[in-house]
Amino acid sequence: MDHGSPDPRLILIFSGKRKSGKDYVTDLMQRRLGPAQCCVLRLSGPLKQQYAQEHGLDLNELLSPGPYKEQYRASMINWGEIRRRSDPGFFCRLATREAWQPVWMVSDARRLSDLQWFWSKFPQQTQSVRVQCSDRTRQQRGWSFTAGVDDSESECGLDRGVEFDWIINNDTDGASLEEQLQPLLKLAVEAADSH
Ligand SMILES: Nc1ncnc2c1ncn2[C@@H]1O[C@H](COP(=O)(O)OP(=O)(O)OP(=O)(O)O)[C@@H](O)[C@H]1O
Ligand SMILES: C[C@@](O)(CCOP(=O)(O)O)CC(=O)O
Numbered sequence: 181m182d183h184g185s186p187d188p189r190l191i192l193i194f195s196g197k198r199k200s201g202k203d204y205v206t207d208l209m210q211r212r213l214g215p216a217q218c219c220v221l222r223l224s225g226p227l228k229q230q231y232a233q234e235h236g237l238d239l240n241e242l243l244s245p246g247p248y249k250e251q252y253r254a255s256m257i258n259w260g261e262i263r264r265r266s267d268p269g270f271f272c273r274l275a276t277r278e279a280w281q282p283v284w285m286v287s288d289a290r291r292l293s294d295l296q297w298f299w300s301k302f303p304q305q306t307q308s309v310r311v312q313c314s315d316r317t318r319q320q321r322g323w324s325f326t327a328g329v330d331d332s333e334s335e336c337g338l339d340r341g342v343e344f345d346w347i348i349n350n351d352t353d354g355a356s357l358e359e360q361l362q363p364l365l366k367l368a369v370e371a372a373d374s375h
Pocket of ligand 2: 198223224243290
């Protein structure tokens with residue numbers, strides 16, 4: 181890799197619908213593993229940074245889970261699509277360039293091209309994780325269907341055609357999240373220890 185650090189031992193690529201809990205789950209795992217072993221990478225990080233700068237917006241709000249970013253989501257999607265069209269790995273490269281930890285968690289894969297980039301660069305290390313929950317749970321977390329967003333590739337690009345290595349059910353009243361995360365945490369600890 182061109183970032184000068186050794187290649188990662190494990191890359192967990194998380195995807196899931198809006199408000200399924202991708203950030204919540206990856207933040208929880210990172211707290212367990214610690215910042216020396218594991219980093220959370222957001223493909224939307226460099227996208228939001230550039231978009232905020234060009235449009236005079238509050239980057240911290242765009243990075244937060246609240247309603248602010250939702251006002252700009254459709255426009256950010258279109259803005260990002262233009263860059264991805266000429267270079268599908270554009271945001272993957274930017275998001276990973278300073279990562280040095282043995283375990284990477286990518287919190288927001290949305291398109292097959294995102295997964296393909298990691299599969300091709302890191303075929304041995306990459307595993308896909310789907311975070312899912314009911315629409316009812318998503319609604320309780322503030323989601324409501326938005327045409328042009330929830331029916332777009334950004335939300336539906338990984339609905340079909342991928343056999344995920346791991347599936348995490350993150351419903352409010354569902355199976356314990358902690359228990360479901362145990363095998364993933366174990367895998368990450370083993371990967372970090374082998375570094
Ligand atoms: N298991 C959980 N327990 C309690 N709160 C949760 C849980 N999962 C998610 N949440 C809360 O639901 C909201 C949405 O979660 P989060 O931001 O992680 O979703 P996301 O999939 O990253 O959404 P987006 O695609 O919009 O960024 C957040 O306020 C988060 O704290
Ligand atoms: C514009 C976009 O990156 C927003 C992602 O925001 P978030 O992961 O939901 O916080 C979605 C996309 O790239 O399609």
